[in-house]
Amino acid sequence: MTVKQLSLPELVDACVRLGVRGVGLWREPVAAYGLDAAAKLVRGAGLEVTSLCRGGFLTAIDAAERSVALADNRAAVDEAAVLGTDTLVLVSGGLPAGSKDLAGARERVAEALSSLAPYAAPRGVRLAIEPLHPMFASDRCVVSTLDQALALASPFPSSQVGVVVDTYHVWWDDTAPAAVARAGAAGRIHAFQLADWVTPLPAGALTGRGRLGDGSIDFARWRSLVEAAGYAGPIEVELFNEELWAGDGVALLEETARRFAEVLT
């Protein structure tokens, strides 16, 4: 999603040339290119698919809507398996229209996990719950903190359900370092993602993520935290940014790889 402007073949080509060894994919461009063709393209180039984004949106109250959401999540699990990634990122979904009940919405996410985790496990796919920044609590993700994500994950084996640590979403939270330690000790850090926090936020808040080093986040510290917690997996960069998407994708990927090395050391 960092270089949304690139086609899958362009992305794969640029990753290979830059020595980027893995890539997180999103479902929509994969579906547009064709699932099997995408799997063949990426794996044929020797790239690891680090994660698939995204399942989730599991907060509906209406039974028919819930059924559609669960079916869509099972499809996402299947797609992850075909792509050869063990990690499906879940964004829980926001409040249903007219509802003011965050706790109830989180309970419905828990119920959905009970149905999805046993489906995903035999397919070799872990469900990675991503807490989003609290500014998305109403319209996108009722899971706002790592503590909440861990509470949702805890009834399941860590091989089935874990969490995503995304610096953009958790950097402000002074309870997050302890949650990272607990998540790591339980083997539940399933993904580690980077984007910088920059202001002013754009209208809608979604597409204002900053390039690594442009904002307020101490990435070396967060890397130390997840590594001290035992995480040894890939580190993904996920910049949602309209301005960056409007520019040259290959140049952006090059710059991102350079900044990645700078900010993490």
Added chain:
Amino acid sequence: MTVKQLSLPELVDACVRLGVRGVGLWREPVAAYGLDAAAKLVRGAGLEVTSLCRGGFLTAIDAAERSVALADNRAAVDEAAVLGTDTLVLVSGGLPAGSKDLAGARERVAEALSSLAPYAAPRGVRLAIEPLHPMFASDRCVVSTLDQALALASPFPSSQVGVVVDTYHVWWDDTAPAAVARAGAAGRIHAFQLADWVTPLPAGALTGRGRLGDGSIDFARWRSLVEAAGYAGPIEVELFNEELWAGDGVALLEETARRFAEVLT
């Protein structure tokens, strides 16, 4: 600040006609009208000044900047005393330019409180630390949760330092109800403010607060929480909203009073 478009005399007149018995004031319009004149106007109309906004911005590293900030906060305490309110709202301030150290910034807030609380206490003014939504952590307020605000307040007597519970800033936080209970038990809820959470956020995020009832917040629940915690003080409405400011202030105040009654019962 809900009806920023009204002059102080217009505001006082509208409050009296609508039966609104108290008003929270901001320093800038008070200074523009004249501090003594404002005090005379508001108190002469029989209105209680529920709070003064705002002191704070105490995170600077530079010694000269810190000194200026402390002097400005002492002035704010003096102004609160003249206005006859016992509550000065403090917004802590964001990260200094170039800093990525939230914990350090919070420590500097704690240091500043040690100097300001003894100044405010003999003047009959309590310092009320307001946690702002985490989306303001970098540029406005490094205190993002009630737990953090309570940790800052706890070294001081509750008559000197407490917290503001503003629904807009804490509604998303599942640890906030327990913090409200602790704050109330300690006598540290110094103000209770309402605004609704509505999306999409405007650019810059600051002026997108919703009218009561338009958004995701269950106000009756929050009122129950603070009252169960022992709070019996005023309930303020604080809508930062460019669109509302562009309209008729008296009509907005009338509508706000009507919605206030509706959402709290």
